[in-house]
Amino acid sequence: MAKDNSALVQQQADFAQALGELLRIAKSARLTVTLGEVDRPTVLAELYAKLGKGVKDSQHCDRLAADLGLYVSGKYQTETPQYAALGAWWKKLDKRARWGGDFPKPDGNHFEFIDP
Numbered sequence: 001m002a003k004d005n006s007a008l009v010q011q012q013a014d015f016a017q018a019l020g021e022l023l024r025i026a027k028s029a030r031l032t033v034t035l036g037e038v039d040r041p042t043v044l045a046e047l048y049a050k051l052g053k054g055v056k057d058s059q060h061c062d063r064l065a066a067d068l069g070l071y072v073s074g075k076y077q078t079e080t081p082q083y084a085a086l087g088a089w090w091k092k093l094d095k096r097a098r099w100g101g102d103f104p105k106p107d108g109n110h111f112e113f114i115d116p
Contacts, residue, residue, distance in 0.1 A: 011096075012063050015113045018093045019066055022111065025089050033086070036067030036109065065112035080108030087111075 026033045040048075040060030048054030059065035070077040070086065077083065080101045087099035090111050100110025 008062060011113060014094070014096070015064050015066075018090075018097060018113070019111065021093055022086065022090050026086060029085070031086070032071040034069040034071070036069055038066045039063050059112040059114065064114075065110060067109050068111060069109065077109075080106040083108035 023033060037060060040058055042061050045054060045058040045061050046056050048058070049056040054060075068083075068086065070083055072082070083099075083101055087101045087108065090097050090099050094113065095116050096113040098112050098114050100107030100112070103110075
């Protein structure tokens, strides 16, 4: 993804701040949330796309997406509905915030920024 570097850096900084806020909200709700993938090399995004596990132009490639792990009673949650509260909070944080649970092929643990 070719973007003006200074604009991209600002978007990344804004994304990081919003992600930090989401993690604070989760903690105040007594949810156990861990970080997953944030930075994805383009070659890996292309491979995931070929395997049907992602998209070639993933926001992870620009560090504008994060996968989170939600745990309940020590068990990792794998179903999109289990992430719905996090997704709702995320979308309220910024007009650029998009939750993977809303994708045609839902990806509940995915949180990203897009250009508005």
